[in-house]
């Protein structure tokens with residue numbers, strides 16, 4: 068993309084914490100803006116900034132761009148074990164405070180952002196890699212407008228926000244390792260399989276085929 072596009076904000080015009088997320092994620096996009104708003108809402112409702120260890124645990128029901136904002140803002144990360152991903156394809160984030168024993172569920176409301184048929188057509192072209200330079204510019208302008216709208220929108224218009232009293236997911240545990248007898252690599256015990264009476268990691272056990 069050309070940097071001369073005056074329609075788009077420069078990174079420095081965004082709030083500082085959003086700048087950090089953009090740096091981590093690589094670009095600004097509507098999905099990232101949604102994750103950012105959701106993370107800030109969870110922070111405000113729980114009265115806790117970020118997780119040093121596992122005092123916060125987040126469940127993301129999408130693996131879209133927004134999950135990166137959750138990681139940076141709340142320090143709920145995959146590596147620390149306090150980010151759980153459910154493959155539901157929904158822009159829903161639930162953040163639990165283990166000490167207080169409850170969580171905040173932030174769910175994107177439907178129908179707020181619709182693409183016009185023209186915008187949809189351009190999106191398809193961009194996704195397939197066939198967009199012209201002009202179409203790319205139009206697309207980027209539209210994306211930037213949407214980011215601005217998401218950042219400015221009232222939280223209750225954008226999201227359904229609820230307190231949830233269900234138990235937070237269990238803390239991450241450390242398990243013993245065993246050695247896969249097929250590839251020789253180490254695998255944590257609860258993920259090990261048995262193949263032909265031998266310990267196998269998941270990829271090795273799935274490579275097993277009955278065809279001959």
Ligand SMILES: [Zn+2]
Nearest residue numbers: 096098099132
């Ligand atoms: Zn993105």
Ligand SMILES: [Zn+2]
Nearest residue numbers: 247250268271
């Ligand atoms: Zn293996």
